[in-house]
Amino acid sequence: MSTPTVLRKGRRRGRLRYLLLTLFAVPWILVPFWMLLVNSFKTDGESGTLSLSWPHHWNAGANYSAVIHQGSYFTGLRNSLLVAVPTILAVLLLGSMAAWVYARSKSRVLRVAYYGSALSIVLPPAIIPTVYVLAKLDLNGSQLGYMLTITGTRLGIVIFLTTGFVRALPMDFEEAAELDGASKWQTYRWMILPMLTPVLATGAVMLVIGIWNDFYFALFLLRDAGENTLPLTLYQFANSSVHGMRWNLVFAHVVLTSLPLLLIYMILQRRVLSGLTEGSTTG
Known part of the structure; x- marks a missing residue:
């Protein structure tokens, strides 16, 4: 097997690993982080639902203050x-x-x-x-x-x-x-x-x-x-x-x-x- 073919296969395997790691990270890392961040912008009543949606009423300044x-x-x-x-x-x-x-x-x-x-x-x-x-x-x-x-x-x-x-x-x-x-x-x-x-x-x-x-x-x-x-x-x-x-x-x-x-x-x-x-x- 030639060297360019081996290199191409190595790159494909590397891309596949990155893709799999990304798919793994989305539900276990990115989703909880998004939930944490977006709910810190909401009002008291709206954040109680613990949803992933954008806030209807932004309250970020008052929350962080x-x-x-x-x-x-x-x-x-x-x-x-x-x-x-x-x-x-x-x-x-x-x-x-x-x-x-x-x-x-x-x-x-x-x-x-x-x-x-x-x-x-x-x-x-x-x-x-x-x-x-x-x-x-x-x-x-x-x-x-x-x-x-x-x-x-x-x-x-x-x-x-x-x-x-x-x-x-x-x-x-x-x-x-x-x-x-x-x-x-x-x-x-x-x-x-x-x-x-x-x-x-x-x-x-x-x-x-x-x-x-x-x-x-x-x-x-x-x-x-x-x-x-x-x-x-x-x-x-x-x-x-x-x-x-x-x-x-x-x-x-x-x-x-x-x-x-x-x-x-x-x-x-x-x-x-x-x-x-x-x-x-x-x-």
């Missing part, structure tokens, strides 16, 4: 940023350092530690021991205690993603750096970390989604209303009405809560795809 002024949106946005940014940086740094050690070490103890870290991805969160430990450290109910908890529970994701990637990297550069007198930190900072950038970008997007949308730990570990993150402000705003659920305002709040995630994904999209591609070819 109510969310911003009555739903403590900017307070939640500020707190989510204060929690998410340092926590994600800490998880990426500590997780990549641990992954480097796990990948290069032949110790059985560290191998068990690696499997334990990876197992934390699927283990259910233990809230009662967490509250007990934070209370002993006098951190229960504080933003710092919440951030430390999120950091500990999310480390397994980065360790799992990065360890296989590091194992596939050649050790020649590390050995050369050691011969030149570089310390472990210098080797990690100037050689390992730059090579891990694609896979860490992928891990960062996964962390952003998980941390930004975290509700379970925030509900139990944050006590001060001034420290509520966006999921908590959405929860309290949705339950604040005495006349039942006002879906138009709830949908508007969800749209504003999800907007930073969409912006981050658009910015990191290429790095995420390159990280997945490199991970599949080198892992």
Whole structure:
């Protein structure tokens, strides 16, 4: 079979895959997103039907203004940023350092530690021991205690993603750096970390989604209303009405809560795809 024929068949298969993925995305992604967006433009009574039709009476300005002024949106946005940014940086740094050690070490103890870290991805969160430990450290109910908890529970994701990637990297550069007198930190900072950038970008997007949308730990570990993150402000705003659920305002709040995630994904999209591609070819 000639090369042009093989290329044409490959293109047809690629187009078929894109078509199938598009057909799959329409009912499971695009329709819910459209329902969320269009109902955030409707009045209270019209949004209660949860239909996909255009609004008969546009109420977008009043809905989003109510969310911003009555739903403590900017307070939640500020707190989510204060929690998410340092926590994600800490998880990426500590997780990549641990992954480097796990990948290069032949110790059985560290191998068990690696499997334990990876197992934390699927283990259910233990809230009662967490509250007990934070209370002993006098951190229960504080933003710092919440951030430390999120950091500990999310480390397994980065360790799992990065360890296989590091194992596939050649050790020649590390050995050369050691011969030149570089310390472990210098080797990690100037050689390992730059090579891990694609896979860490992928891990960062996964962390952003998980941390930004975290509700379970925030509900139990944050006590001060001034420290509520966006999921908590959405929860309290949705339950604040005495006349039942006002879906138009709830949908508007969800749209504003999800907007930073969409912006981050658009910015990191290429790095995420390159990280997945490199991970599949080198892992």
